[in-house]
Structure formats: C-alpha cells, structure tokens
Amino acid sequence: MFAVDRMLLWHRRMSGAALAAFALVLLDPQVARAEPGVPVPPNGLLSDRGKGDISEADRDFAVKVRLAGLWEIPAGEMAQEKSEDPRIQAIGRDIASQHVALDKLVRAAAKKLDVTLPNKPNADQQTWLAEMRDAEGAEFDRVYIDRLRAAHGKIFPAIATIRASTRNDTVRKLAQRTNQFVMTHMTLLESSGIVDFAALPTAPPPAAAAGATANAAQPRTAASSATSLSVAGTPALAIVVVALASAAITAFALRAFPRNSRRSYARQRGRYYET
Template sequence: MIANRSYRRSPRWLVGALATALAFMLAPAGTATAAEPGVPVPPGLTAQGKGALSLADRDFVIKVRLAGLWEIPAGNMAMEKSKDARVQEIGKSIAAQHVVLDRLDVAVAKKFGIALPNLPNNDQQGWLNEMETAPSSEQFDQIYIDRLRAAHGKIFPAIATIRASTRNDEIRKLAQEANQFVMTHMSLLESSGIVDYGALPTAPAPAGAGGPAVDTAMVAAASNSGAMPGVSTPVILIVLAGALIAGVVTTMRIFRTR
C-alpha cells in the first residue's frame, strides 16, 4: 500500500515540476530584474579648443543661436497668451533653458570668431507670427507645441551628427550640452498631451527597403544561438513546452501501469 501511494504521488510531483518549468519558460524576459535605473547624466567633457573646426561645426554653432532667437520669445508668448497652466510652464522652462544654452553658444562663437545672427530666420519669424496672430488661446497652444516639437525633431539628428563627427573638443562639448537641452524640450512639449504626431515628418525609408533585404547580423546571431531562422522565440518555447507535456504524460502512464 505504501509503495502504491508513492507511485500515485509521483505524477503529482511531476505535474508540479511541469508547471514550474512552464512558468519559467513563458515568463517575460526581465521580470525578475530590478526596476529600470534613471537616465544617467553624461559626465562633463573637457573643452580646450583642441581639434580642427569644420564648416559643419561653424554652421552648428549658428543653428544653436538661431534656435534661441525664436524659442525664447515663443516661450514668453506662451506665458502671456496661453490659458493652459501646463503650456505656460512649458514655455517658461524652455525659454529659461534657451537663455542658458545661448550663453554657452555665444562663448564658443567668440572663441572661434564665428559671426552669429541677432534675428530669427524667415521660417522662424513666420512661426512667431503664427503664434502672435492666433485667434484663440487654444489655437495658440496647438501652434506653439507643434511648431517647437517639429523644430526639435529636425535639430535632434543634426546634433547627433556633430557630436559623433566633430574633431574639436569645444564643439563636442557644446553638442552634448545641446543634446541634453533638446531631449528635455521634446519631453516637455510632449507632456502637454496635444502634440500632433501625425503631422510630424516621417523617417526616410532604410536603404534597400524596396527588396527582401536580409539582415546578416540577425542570421549570424540566430546561427550562434542555435535559433531557427524565421521562427520566433515564443513559437520555439511553445514547441518545447509541448514536448515537455508529452514526456510527462508518457511518464504518468508508465507509473499507472506499474
């Protein structure tokens, strides 16, 4: 009798093991890890004026100046014309931060003798005119948020290009500082909840998008990991789980026969 009871309990133990194995196999990756850490603040970079200065570097310094020339007055208008407390706060923050960035930019321009503009360009002045003549505070809010969000989206990749390619440490430091400001401003603008994402320009199609391009890196990774090309990880896990279930069922039958 004792032996028979032990045989009857064995399948239950196997079922428990099966449940544990399935839970482990199907659990989402990263569920056992700690909470995501905060975004790190990049360390300061040295700026001693070393390295060749390119035409692109000079153009970047001018563009940073131009950004402040229209975003500072636009932020001031947001504080005056908007009736939305959140938009007012966004305008105040962006205008104040551009004052700081402009000061950094002017210092770099003086060091290299780069002539900076004192007025916004025609496009920027047109955006300011749109805000100035907005017939209602709600329409002003939409124009302010959308124009600034689109402008930050355009300058974002330009900053990345300069940060990655410049030979000059002063420009490298300015690009990193500008990058931090732009990311902050994009998040501030998006926190308004009224960004028209559908109106933003789409990213260009990747090279070779017209044909069935093969990602050689993915193929190599699949080969090295033993994965089957064209089969997703969840499918593989389900197949393995099915095999495990079949094995347990077979084992249970053997125990019952005994």
C-alpha cells in the same frame, strides 16, 4: 590572539561604514531624482579648449543653436502671456529660461572658435512667431507646441551627427550639452498632450545593406552598454566591492581560527580583563 580581535573589530567597523555609505547613496537627492538605470552624460569629462579642426558643419551647428534661442525665447514668453492653459505656460517658461542658458553656452563657444552668430531669427522662425502673435487660446497652444516640436525634431539628428563626427573639443561639448537641452524640450512639449505625432515626418526606410550594418554595429552597441553601465553603476559597485572584501576577511578569520581556539581565546581574554 589580540591581532584577531583587532581584525574582527575592524571588520565590524568596515561593515558599518559600508552600510552607511550605502545609505548615503540611497538618500542622495541627485540619485533620488535620477531615473534608475539611465545614466546622465558626464559632461565634465569632456575638454573645452577649442582644440581640433572646425568644419563648416560645426560652424553651421553653432549658428543653428543660436537661431533656436532667438525665436524660442520670445515664443516661450508669448506662451506665458497668451496661453490660458497652466501647463502650456509652464512649458513656455521652462523652455525660454533654458534657452537663455544655452544661448550663453553657444556664444561663449563661438567667441572661442571665432564663429559669427546671427542676431535675429531667420525668415521661417519669424513666420512662426507671427503665427503665434495672431493666434489666441487653444489655437495659440496648438501652434506653439506644433512649431516647437517640429523644430526640435529637425535639429535632433543634426546634433547627433555633429556630436559623433566633430574634431573640435569645444564643438563636441556644445553638441552634447545641446542634445540634453533638446531632449528635455521635446519631452516638455510632448507632456502637453496635444502634439500631433501623426503629422511628424516619417523616418526614411532602412538602406538595403541594413542587415550588414546592424551586424557591424552589434559590437559597438555592446561596448556602449558596458560603458553606460560602468559609469552609471560606479557608486553601487564600490559599495559591493567593500562589502565583499569585508566578508572575505571575516571568512578567513573564522577559517583560520577554529571554534575551540576562539573559545579558549575568549576565556583568556576574560581573565586578562579581570586582573
């Protein structure tokens, strides 16, 4: 009988622990800031040992990441100095500071992989910077937002190609991190409200075999969704498992000892404590 008492006491404690864990998940600042249902890539699961073959495309990718910082950092500084719009100033500040961080990542990767990086923007980027230096006020805002949004739109699919195809673990991790930077920058630029979406390049039409490709991709899509859900839902799943296990133990205890037996046990327990 005392074993039952200990088991029921354990159940109450476990229920309290499960509720406390659930409360911590709800109050965790990282969870609060995350968009519900949208997973954050677990970059820590990727290795970064410089292992695997490096293709010319991998090397070119590292060069492009470096070039992006070489012109977007001074462009962001100009946005803070020349724009009269506080929102554009904030966008320029955020993108410039984030490119400083990304530049450190690409230089570290290049050193590990023995990839030579450029030290100045290319001809097109220098032209864009010259446009910004010559523009003022609202015209500067338009040039800054349009040039950066167009550049991010071009590098975005290139990142996906490298992330999906590279054999090198350092390039793979750099591509994943760069992708997060680029998506953030595109979102910031679009938050200005002055992006000319109609002027963006039109996506090419689907290939003739698009139907067959879609059918072949369907299992992979399902698998991808399942993986995302498993990663994003791990804390909540653990809480559910604990709660279900606790409920199952309680149900077993209640079925194993009928009500009359429990009443008899309670009376005996009362007499025990009275002595």
